[in-house]
Amino acid sequence: MSIVKAMNIKKVYGEGEKFAQTVALDQFNIELEQGEFIAIMGPSGSGKSSLLNVLSGFDQPSSGEVFIQGSNINGMTGDELAIFRRSHIGYIFQEFNLLDSLTIQQNIMLPMILNREEQTSMNEKADELMERLGILSIKYKYPYQVSGGQQQRAAVCRALINETSVIFADEPTGNLDSKSSKAVLGFLEETNKKHNTTILLVTHDPIAASYSDKVLFLKDGTIRTQVYKKESKDHFIKHILDNLAVLEEDDYDI
Numbered sequence: 001m002s003i004v005k006a007m008n009i010k011k012v013y014g015e016g017e018k019f020a021q022t023v024a025l026d027q028f029n030i031e032l033e034q035g036e037f038i039a040i041m042g043p044s045g046s047g048k049s050s051l052l053n054v055l056s057g058f059d060q061p062s063s064g065e066v067f068i069q070g071s072n073i074n075g076m077t078g079d080e081l082a083i084f085r086r087s088h089i090g091y092i093f094q095e096f097n098l099l100d101s102l103t104i105q106q107n108i109m110l111p112m113i114l115n116r117e118e119q120t121s122m123n124e125k126a127d128e129l130m131e132r133l134g135i136l137s138i139k140y141k142y143p144y145q146v147s148g149g150q151q152q153r154a155a156v157c158r159a160l161i162n163e164t165s166v167i168f169a170d171e172p173t174g175n176l177d178s179k180s181s182k183a184v185l186g187f188l189e190e191t192n193k194k195h196n197t198t199i200l201l202v203t204h205d206p207i208a209a210s211y212s213d214k215v216l217f218l219k220d221g222t223i224r225t226q227v228y229k230k231e232s233k234d235h236f237i238k239h240i241l242d243n244l245a246v247l248e249e250d251d252y253d254i
């Protein structure tokens, strides 16, 4: 069974407004199997965030359906979807989205707290993840007391703590220095390999994309082309850069 399946997705903003409509996704189809690690690249405005928002249930498509592990998330009520998301979907935001009133440890445990999990297992799991990402020493600090890189590592721990079968990551390294980027991407790669977690990563960065096994290039709300990792990482990065150049050249043909 596919972990994520979306069929005939259309996302139109400003529906009903005669002159201000934008078609962000156009009859979009995608299917992700268990253990796939896929990156999505494309120019600004090509529909990457719209796609992630629709696939993760943060936004409704204008038409079409999204299935996560066989369940149609578009038919769920708000409460049903919130509960479903906590157990099935991990999401890493570009802006971290940590709560300032909670410590780093509490932020990370939040999805487990909301699922009413047992305290000892929450503490153990949170400690294990923080240790792996090198932020155990800041567990009692608040988000505003730590660096952006440490906040993003905490956001990664929070997205992973419920061990969901799919992780959506929207530019998770967009605000990070290269050391923190490497830590976050390496951890996602390891999670993918070790736990067979399906990952969909949106990024502008060819290096970040090279951690995936396949890159989909988006343009005007549809997939234009895709590149597979076949040989070395360096070869993959070169292939990604070539395709980005072709996409940009297309712009000048219009």
Ligand SMILES: Nc1ncnc2c1ncn2[C@@H]1O[C@H](COP(=O)(O)OP(=O)(O)OP(=O)(O)O)[C@@H](O)[C@H]1O
Pocket: 013, 014, 022, 023, 024, 042, 043, 044, 045, 046, 047, 048, 049, 050, 051
């Ligand atoms: N809330 C909104 N209301 C109206 N139009 C929107 C809204 N969100 C996105 N759009 C439009 O939909 C299209 C796709 O936007 P989207 O944010 O998905 O692109 P993106 O590829 O993620 O861009 P970026 O790389 O700049 O983040 C763009 O034309 C954008 O202007």
